[in-house]
Amino acid sequence: MTRERFFIVDAFAHIFRSFYAIRNIDNNAVYGFTMMLRKLIADENPEYLAIAFDTSEPTFRKELYPEYKANRDAMPESLVPQIPLIKEMIEGYNIPMVAMPGFEADDIIGTLAKRAAEQGVQAVIVSGDKDMLQLVQGDDIVMFDPKKGVHYLGEAGIPEFFGCRPNQIIDLLSIWGDSADNIPGVKGVGEKGAKKYLAEYGSLDGIYENLDKITAKRARTGFEEARETIDLTKTLITIRTDLDLTFDKDTYVRKEPDANGLRAFFTRLDFKSLVDATPPKLKRISRDYQLLDTEERLKEVLAEIRDKGFFVFDIETTSLNTIEAELVGMALATEVNQAYYVPLRHEGQDATWSDSAEALLKDVLADTNIIKCAHNAKYDISVLFNLGWDVAGRIEDTMLMSYLINPNEDRHGMDHLAEKLLNYRTIHFDEVAGSGKDMVTFDKVPLDKACNYAAEDADITFQLYDILFPRLKEQDLHRVYDTVERPLIPVLARVENSGVQIDEGYLKTMSAKMAEEIEALEQAIYELAGEEFNIKSTKQLGVILFEKLGLPTVKKTSKTKSYSTDQSVLETLSAKGHALPAKLLEYRMFTKLKSTYVDALPTMICPKTGRVHSSFNQFVAATGRLSSNNPNLQNIPIRTEMGRDIRAAFVPRDGWVFVAADYSQIELRLMAHFSGDDTLVQGFRSGEDIHRRTAGEIMDVDVNLVTDDMRRAAKSINFGLIYGMGEFRLAQELGITRKKAREYMETYFEKMPRVLGFRDEVIEKAREIGEIRTYFGRHRQLPELASRNKNLQAQGERLAVNTLIQGTAAEIIKIAMIRLDEAIREQDLQAKLLLQVHDELVLECPEEEKEVVSRLLGETMEHVVHFEVPLVAEVRTGTNWKETK
DNA sequence: GCGTGAACGTAC
């Protein structure tokens, strides 16, 4: 259990620091001090907190020694009016301020720290002032400098920092004196001398007893001259710890800040970033994390879980890779601030215990009457599935909730959410298990540390659930959560665990052939360039092409305004008859395919299963699509013949076949349904070539008279519609003038007016509510629409249309995956879903299941929704992925 | 040596 902590802040030390560190804004000290305070609370989450102030009254030191601080300049004029503002801010945060006439903040801090330590609470002095080090006492009173981040100076830290023992600090400071406070020290003795004599004679008294032994003339004279004043110096330097102050927990315990008051205050001071920031909430004052290492206690907690019907769990393993991960322990949370850690297979644990504890946990996880919750549940259930555990019943996922609430955000990790939503800094994994080459697997982490870390994760997940689940409902996101995303989690876990087989030998052969081609191309390129250079360096290539050879520059790159050498540039140059760009295009294609796919895929084969287990990420794409990585199996080439050959390396297991299906034109079909445009709807209903049909309509010719060029133009517009393409892009794509492109688009919208109307309605609605909603109720905030920047607004408009179409298509295929998985399990088929590529699903099944799986796949995909136009899925089978096209 | 951003190219 972590000890309670009392943080005491030296107000003026931080006020001056902020005042001088921050320039160019009004009320700089107020701002800086507020930021420091917020960070302190967020990062450290102290149980108790106080801020100590000096008063303007003369202090006892001044009475003893009139020259005390006599050399201090008056407070800068622009700082004076900020002091009452700072006090107002602190009141808003509801933090006690302590001041005592006749004494300094230091004395208040010293006394309070001592009193807190006497009551078993750790006192943390928030200051960068070295004088404060005299107060440090073991782990009972420590120092913390917020400017340097986490920098505790326990007693052990002092010798190396100061070069003397803690109980010598007052003497050391007395010898040095304090020029800032106008306190004279011992003349002729500097830092080195002071430390040396203290080390030799133990204390100031010791030095005076042995003064005759000091041979250095100047030092000895200095000490003799200071003999009269040294006691006074010592008194001035000594921080008092005997003031008439008590530490009582009720006074200093953290309290809820006045959020409205603070917002008004920050608005008044025009601190824009603070107005909208969540004020640090009070939380987690008392937490109870327990190690569950006896069967009796475990059973008690599990009984409580059964009784409640809900709990949070979080597993600890030896690896982030779900295939390789071994289960080490499981954390459970039953309510906020109440969590447990069940160590299962830590180093040295008894196997009898592991087996019996696991059996008990299995029962609860398999119990469909109990709701489970985890943060990123896919990970936990993947690992448990691999170990043969059943995780059944409703599984909530706080990471999923966070994603649905804000799909534009890319961080949904627990550490980040805890800081953002709970103002709490969690214990990070590397803080218990180390990082880099010092990292140990979790089974080597001592039980007390493991418990604090793991139980905290479960607890934080519980707290996130308490915040996120109500928001999900408030924002009307529970439907997409319940019908699409939450049921998808176990399906994805199974897809990832299945993996896919790769024909390694085939790729190795292919790689060798490509290496030869690349070698030849390299030579030809060097020849044409007249020198050898790094062809892969766009910088070097630009110099060769546009400076050495003097080819005309086609365009510059957007960020750095350097020569662009991309495909379109090389094609333009090649079309002008230049030989080098043509070779470069070929070289680029070979090297791209070889390094990204042919050579990379074999390295991703899992040694344990012999298959490639890509991740399918549910919380990445802002539209609701899945993404894939390690490796990305959603961008395997298909367009070029050479690229397509890579797909032949994806093979089913022995005696099995691939069954794949892709939605035909799903996004354009959604456009047809949403807009209700006659041409599109009729085109899709009659099953004819939709691009040909729209071409006929725009060009006003019979479908049979549509030329390839006309079809190409219509196809570009059809696709462009979904992305919000402009005439500039269309012109570029078709190699026509902007004027001509504009004419095409105008005709398109004249002939198919409801497409334009639909677009406008979507944008209008989105602008009104600030977000777009997909068919199944997913939302995406579109702040761009409220922007005063025209370009950003236009982008917002494109995002609105595209997210509706792309997001709805993503939901449809997700539902197909869920139903397919369900049907496969219900019908006891062996078929396994292996890949999803946005509009395509790839399965493998035994030869004898081929027909039934083909039919099941096609029908499942086609019957997800019943729209104005049919959804068509084209099913194919093959002995590798290439064959299924 | 390591992390990061830019440029490029693959997919839907």
Next chain:
DNA sequence: GACGTACGTTCACGCA
């Protein structure tokens, strides 16, 4: 400035 969503590879560069 001009078409949406992703991910991986390579290079260049700054920092330790």
